[in-house]
Amino acid sequence: MPELPEVETVRRGLAPVMEGARIVEAEQRRPNLRFDFPEDFSARLEGRRIEALGRRAKYLLADLSSGDVLVMHLGMSGSFRVVEGPDTLAPGDFAHARSKNPRHDHVVLHLETADGAPAHIIYNDPRRFGFMTLVPRAGLEAHPLFAHLGLEPLGNALDGAWLASAFAGRKTPLKAALLDQKLIAGLGNIYVCEALWRAKLSPMRAAGTLVTRSGKPSVAAVRLADAIREVLAEAVAAGGSTLRDHARTDGSLGYFQHSFAVYDREDEPCRHPGCRGTIARTVQSGRSTFHCRTCQR
DNA sequence: AGTGGGACCTGTCCGC
DNA sequence: TGCGGACAGGTCCCAC
Numbered sequence: 001m002p003e004l005p006e007v008e009t010v011r012r013g014l015a016p017v018m019e020g021a022r023i024v025e026a027e028q029r030r031p032n033l034r035f036d037f038p039e040d041f042s043a044r045l046e047g048r049r050i051e052a053l054g055r056r057a058k059y060l061l062a063d064l065s066s067g068d069v070l071v072m073h074l075g076m077s078g079s080f081r082v083v084e085g086p087d088t089l090a091p092g093d094f095a096h097a098r099s100k101n102p103r104h105d106h107v108v109l110h111l112e113t114a115d116g117a118p119a120h121i122i123y124n125d126p127r128r129f130g131f132m133t134l135v136p137r138a139g140l141e142a143h144p145l146f147a148h149l150g151l152e153p154l155g156n157a158l159d160g161a162w163l164a165s166a167f168a169g170r171k172t173p174l175k176a177a178l179l180d181q182k183l184i185a186g187l188g189n190i191y192v193c194e195a196l197w198r199a200k201l202s203p204m205r206a207a208g209t210l211v212t213r214s215g216k217p218s219v220a221a222v223r224l225a226d227a228i229r230e231v232l233a234e235a236v237a238a239g240g241s242t243l244r245d246h247a248r249t250d251g252s253l254g255y256f257q258h259s260f261a262v263y264d265r266e267d268e269p270c271r272h273p274g275c276r277g278t279i280a281r282t283v284q285s286g287r288s289t290f291h292c293r294t295c296q297r
Numbered sequence: 298a299g300t301g302g303g304a305c306c307t308g309t310c311c312g313c
Numbered sequence: 314t315g316c317g318g319a320c321a322g323g324t325c326c327c328a329c
Contacts, residue, residue, distance in 0.1 A: 002322060034305070058323080076323055077307075127306045129323060172299060181324085188322055243322065244309080285300070304326080
């Protein structure tokens with residue numbers, strides 16, 4: 001599920017249960033996901049208290065009382081479910097509590113919440129492109145996973161001037177530049193397509209063309225920065241997008257997919273007022289790009 | 298520097 | 314119904 005809005009939605013679902021909770025048992029059901037788990041994964045979790053659950057780009061970060069940070073990435077197909085109460089998967093559980101495919105439940109954190117109640121956090125990931133690891137808080141920013149991560153797009157720093165300077169001199173297409181986590185961290189295929197459509201910019205246009213000769217940000221750069229912030233904020237407010245699986249930790253669905261203007265809308269009419277174009281699907285760096293050739297320039 | 302391809306995995310959908 | 318191929322929200326690595 002996971003671009004920034006989906007990861008933030010997951011964070012908001014998990015935080016009320018995880019923050020302040022103690023990890024009673026960490027059940028690791030296979031040796032690896034995308035990467036091997038650390039050898040002492042369970043031992044470094046059990047008995048610790050979760051002090052806060054944060055997010056950086058598409059990573060979830062659980063601060064532990066030990067000084068470690070539990071780093072979690074959902075890959076393409078990772079999801080979390082929360083089950084409250086003493087029995088994890090008892091027959092009487094709500095439907096969402098049972099996994100559609102329990103064989104992909106790879107990690108289960110058994111918690112005692114801040115209120116002293118039992119709760120269970122279940123990580124399911126059919127494709128196993130996600131991963132979890134433990135990193136000391138002190139060295140987190142310098143860790144290879146984070147050292148080269150770019151700007152957080154919902155922070156205050158992303159504006160036209162920043163975009164124009166970050167993209168200056170780059171001949172790579174806007175689509176590729178926006179997907180590059182070293183520049184902006186958190187965008188993925190869907191929201192890049194959507195932001196470019198909102199800004200009426202072609203995904204094929206060279207990223208470096210967003211700068212004017214005077215060095216000031218172009219109108220296009222300002223439009224794009226605004227579009228990125230708006231589409232992400234709206235998607236977060238909608239609980240993210242749910243394409244083919246549960247997005248949220250209580251089993252409910254995000255609904256931003258109903259607001260897609262271009263993603264997965266090949267051959268459908270462009271939604272910009274007055275535009276008679278239709279949405280085209282092309283492939284850029286091996287991934288589908290959806291855009292309107294008529295109004296995106 | 299930039300691009301294209303393949304790799305990592307499983308599930309689903311579509312056409313024959 | 315079965316089977317093969319294409320495709321999927323991410324990222325890394327290698328060859329040109």
